[in-house]
Amino acid sequence: MDFTFSPEHIALRRMIHEFCEEELRPRARQVDRESRQDPQVLRWMGELGFFGLPFSQEDGGAGAGETGYCILMEELNRVCPSTATIIGAHTGIASMSLYLDGSPDLKQRYLPDLCSGKKIAAFGLTEPNAGSDAAGIQLRATLEGDSYYLDGQKMWITNGPIADVIMVLAVTDPALGARGGATVFVVEKEWDGLRPGKPEHKMGLHGSPTSLITFDEVRVPKENVLGQVGLGFVTFMKTLDIGRVSLGAATLGGAQAALEASLRWVKARSQFGRPIANMQSIQFMLADMATEIEALRSLVYRTAWLVDSGKPFIKEAGMCKLMGSETASRCIDRALQIHGALGYSRDFPLERGWRDARIAEIFEGTNEIQRIVIASELLQEIGVRIRP
């Protein structure tokens, strides 16, 4: 077993790390307050190849694989979770669905612009009545001649307000329901009847725009079917499975940031005549943080290796997301506690990380769903099939 990263991955991490420190960190507070990231920053990220980092070079990506992409998400989320989430939705799930199951023609038409960041993508699955129950989606796609007409709503769509392209799961055969009768469509924002809603007001991730999207008889040419008609649900579930690995990597970055901030603070802050690093309670919090982060790091990068090696990874991916989001929440909460009242002040960056982190336990499959996925995989291995 060789636990070292390749020289290429080490160099990649260094480059991304420097970019995050120089360009993302100074802007992170403003991104939160103004609820937007500077388009110039997104352009730079495009030039650096962030938007298509995991995809093969033939398809217009940087060829860094799942491991490289996890490194990107870890480093981005360590400094600016809002920015990481823009990429996470665009690359990790929206473009990923096209990469996994799109025809060569469809990929060739859309992936280059998605890889360069020239166009931003969104993943359209969730609806007002279909959250954890993704199979309960109701958005309809009706075939008439050479076109499908999409009608319904998608909700909580990350990048919804800024997306040029949306991968939408719609029901094409109501008799079969979403599981057997849904199809993924690539929909362009200018098409008639497509209306992104106003950005949602959220507790955190202010710089990651989220909205409702209404489809009012949007005409989609049949050439924009992604994958096979009727097999869209499989495409989207497969995409979510792989998306969990890099989300786990992102949460690793958030937890790491919490530990780094805490180490700086416990040295600088004195009470009772000595730095609080001397307090056993504080020491144990730091030890617990570091231990959990180390375990998560191993889990994430081993799972990334499973993906890059073509091995099964669904169970481990669920574990990455579950353990990662809960670890990050715990570590950031400990960091806030270590900082005392300062951790509660909006004049100090810690509370922003605390607000940003919470959603990771909910989106991309709540942690309850992750537990169902993991249990389902485990039980399948012993011949027991379960349903949520």
Place this chain on the structure above:
Amino acid sequence: MDFSLTEEQLMFRGLFRDFAENDVAKVAEHSDKAEQPPVELLKKAAAQGFLGATLPEQYGGAGLEALTNTLLVEEIAKHCLSTAITITIHTALASMSILDVGTEAQKQSYLPRLASGELASFALTEPDAGSDPGSLQTRARRENGTFYLDGVKSWVANGGLASVFVVFASTDLSARHRGLSAFIVEKGSPSVGVVVGHREPTLGLRGVDIRTIYFEDGHVPAENLLGALNEGWPIVLRAFNRVRLCLAAAGLGAAEGALALGVKFAVERKQFGVPIAEKQAIQNYIADCSVEIEALRHLIHYTAWLADTGQSYGQQASMAKYLGARVARDTANKMLQVHGGYGFSDEFPISRIYRDVRALRLLGGTDEIQRYAVARGVFDEVGLKIQP
């Protein structure tokens, strides 16, 4: 043992509940979003006697016992933790300290004002003196009939609203906490040299007005010394006991409010064809929170009973505060999870409760301080004196 509330307590609780449901509930969202203390509501509270609840009737108070007072704090906190904290700081920390050790003249002069609508504040914490208040640096020197205060007080709740401050300063720096004296400081003249600084922007409790206060040769008439010279520390300790019991009740109310929201959501939200209340994971959250809330309620009532029967109650007050902050946190967190994506939205109240209760593990003595206090009490009983 009779675990029932008396007829009188039930009657008072009914009054508190009406006020909370009809008046407090209406201001909670706005005071958080506008970051404005609910000034009109506080006037209504004063008119009903809620700002002098535990002050004797001869000073304009309602003469309520500690247990009945916890019911007041609990009912208000179910709907707005900012309001509950504002009132608790005002009464348990400030007004009650004047009642505790004030001269008759001081009591006659200040208590009726504080019972009828003027707000009070308690200035102990400093930038370098948080968990270790004994290391505070604000000094008070006496020249003839005036004390002159020099220093900075931070995290002063109600700082911008209060007309009366109970301020702790050192009259003998070498003696640390045994050299503390308490002063009653009035805003404006005659208190020249007292400057109320900017508001602290906070993660939660945004309806509480929190300030930094600067003293530069702050004039305090000698007759405003509260209690004896260098005898400030016992005042602080008794104030902590009172406020910890109230903060426990605030945590209980906030937890109950959060639980009610989660239960309602679980009944109304359907996924997989059934209300999510039918799912064991959700049931487990509801059960665990209900158990914690029940245990907390009884610890609070027991602690209040100790106080009302003149028994020592500091140990239990620390326990109740520590437990209350944790139960509020656990309940708000789990109920936010029950809400799924809606839990992260500003349009639903649960994320505000989640942000608000985070403060409970910090103010009134952090979790770490409470654990230390409880451990010290336990070891004290077997003859060992431990140090921070």
